[in-house]
Amino acid sequence: MKISLTQKYNVPGPRYTSYPTVPYWNEGDFTSQKWIQSFQKAFLESNSQNGISLYLHLPFCESMCTFCGCNKRITKNHSVEEIYIAALLKEWDLYCNLMPQKPIIKEIHLGGGTPTFFSTSNLEYLINGILSKAEKANNYEFSFEGHPNNTTYEQLKKLYDLGFRRVSFGVQDYAEKVQKAIHRIQPFHNVAKVTFWAKEIGYTSIGHDIIFGLPFQTIENVIDTVEKTNSLKPDRLAFYSYAHVPWIKGNGQRGFNEENLPKDAEKRKLYETGKQMLSQNGYHEIGMDHFALISDSLYKATANKQLHRNFMGYSASKTQLMIGLGVSSISDSWYSFAQNTKSIEEYYQLLAEDKLPVVKGHILSDEDLIIRKHILNLTCEFETSWSNKSLYFKEIPNVLEDLKEIEKDQLIIIEEGKIKITEAGRPFVRNICMAFDLHLKRKSPETNLFSMTV
Known part of the structure; x- marks a missing residue:
């Protein structure tokens, strides 16, 4: 069937x-x-x-x-x-x-x-x-x-x-x-x-x-x-x-x-x-x-x-x-993310000690910054390009290989140095972004982390 x-x-x-x-x-x-x-x-x-x-x-x-x-x-x-x-x-x-x-x-x-x-x-x-x-x-x-x-x-x-x-x-x-x-x-x-x-x-x-x-x-x-x-x-x-x-x-x-x-x-x-x-x-x-x-x-x-x-x-x-x-808020400098504690009590305590209530975060690598731009392009403009050298990364061939099935289903169009999401592909933007997500590809989650994409 x-x-x-x-x-x-x-x-x-x-x-x-x-x-x-x-x-x-x-x-x-x-x-x-x-x-x-x-x-x-x-x-x-x-x-x-x-x-x-x-x-x-x-x-x-x-x-x-x-x-x-x-x-x-x-x-x-x-x-x-x-x-x-x-x-x-x-x-x-x-x-x-x-x-x-x-x-x-x-x-x-x-x-x-x-x-x-x-x-x-x-x-x-x-x-x-x-x-x-x-x-x-x-x-x-x-x-x-x-x-x-x-x-x-x-x-x-x-x-x-x-x-x-x-x-x-x-x-x-x-x-x-x-x-x-x-x-x-x-x-x-x-x-x-x-x-x-x-x-x-x-x-x-x-x-x-x-x-x-x-x-x-x-x-x-x-x-x-x-x-x-x-x-x-x-x-x-x-x-x-x-x-x-x-x-x-x-x-x-x-x-x-x-x-x-x-x-x-x-x-x-x-x-x-x-x-x-x-x-x-x-x-x-x-x-x-x-x-x-x-x-x-x-x-x-x-x-x-x-x-x-x-x-x-x-x-x-x-x-x-x-x-x-505020409690649990996330800050973004483009180069890094920082999240405040999710506990209101700890939030109050850290501020009483004159400390920023930041408890975790991430410093973006050069690779992260490139992938971040591609994902923003896909989610905001439904297309992205790596014809500009600054947006090329060495795993692009692997990404295109992973997107072949999505291309076959006419959800994207792959051109020289770029991809475009078709009208039919818009409901599947998250799936297309996943092909670019090197962190996800290198380490698939062993437990439930995310909601369903569609």
């Missing part, structure tokens, strides 16, 4: 928010001092040119969503806000003390957890504390993630007044049965309310996150969710595949059984149905799992070949240096 391309290529694989991927970081060669040297080098190279990016991780949520893989702390006790913000600002102070000049901020993104867990006044205090030691770039872009159930008009207005113009709301799916399974009960009314508020206030880019492959999810559910989404007309969308990795995330993803999840061709049909509907309503596919209207900056960045991808996802602007503040 002939198997489908989805069945053929649906294997465990990285999502490539970084290269090397986190499981392949060489932690033995990493030290906090090496990170500081790398950070300072990147700061001098980038601050006055493009500015820097900040990612602030706000980990608190009032309830557990069983689809979520983020680092979070479940609590209804809002007294945790002040101590956490004080810690974030202390960490920012430590970084500022290492900078030879005032930082110019191009991007700020508030992620979580649930950033809108925090009160309006505390969010204002946090952002003002960050900006008091920095300048804003001329073309700065500030964004945050909001939970439709608890985002208030006051929060939206205050963050807008502080310079935020982009907001994304987690929707996932509107079907009641699916919402119960993932412990995320939020009626359409709540999403519509915060979306209209954001439009009224003046946000220029409103995003919704929806997921396919959730437990009990059917074609009818996806159609209903996309129809409701279209009626609100967000500027951009993330349409993600649910990453089922309970071996990593523990009990948080064991609120349903394996047989409740749509698989292989059934799961892929959910995506193709949603994608077709989005296309018919003016949304254009951007990179992996993202869609945007022509008016949105993400579409414009794609058209101008300026799309960038990092730990925050796809971005319309590129900065060399991204500093991650």
Whole structure:
């Protein structure tokens, strides 16, 4: 019996928010001092040119969503806000003390957890504390993630007044049965309310996150969710595949059984149905799992070949240096990665000792930097080339050999010194990237590390 391309290529694989991927970081060669040297080098190279990016991780949520893989702390006790913000600002102070000049901020993104867990006044205090030691770039872009159930008009207005113009709301799916399974009960009314508020206030880019492959999810559910989404007309969308990795995330993803999840061709049909509907309503596919209207900056960045991808996802602007503040945050200097401790208690303790809360990372080799560029090209532009000597590496013949089957299936076109991903190949970008992933090829994982690629 002939198997489908989805069945053929649906294997465990990285999502490539970084290269090397986190499981392949060489932690033995990493030290906090090496990170500081790398950070300072990147700061001098980038601050006055493009500015820097900040990612602030706000980990608190009032309830557990069983689809979520983020680092979070479940609590209804809002007294945790002040101590956490004080810690974030202390960490920012430590970084500022290492900078030879005032930082110019191009991007700020508030992620979580649930950033809108925090009160309006505390969010204002946090952002003002960050900006008091920095300048804003001329073309700065500030964004945050909001939970439709608890985002208030006051929060939206205050963050807008502080310079935020982009907001994304987690929707996932509107079907009641699916919402119960993932412990995320939020009626359409709540999403519509915060979306209209954001439009009224003046946000220029409103995003919704929806997921396919959730437990009990059917074609009818996806159609209903996309129809409701279209009626609100967000500027951009993330349409993600649910990453089922309970071996990593523990009990948080064991609120349903394996047989409740749509698989292989059934799961892929959910995506193709949603994608077709989005296309018919003016949304254009951007990179992996993202869609945007022509008016949105993400579409414009794609058209101008300026799309960038990092730990925050796809971005319309590129900065060399991204500093991650907060528990579990990852920083990126281009030359190295550094991750903060995932323990809030250890995070507080290290900061009390005037130490950066970095506990692991990776210093990129020359080879890593070349492969990283190829993977960014593939995930952002659906093509890459090694005709320029600086992007050639000696394993290219082996990579092309590994891609022969994918070429035979018409998912890529191999030309002299370059490859292009076809329209049919776009759902399999992660598989194509895996052919370039030398760390993965040299040491295949012996245990479950990654979600399925398709």
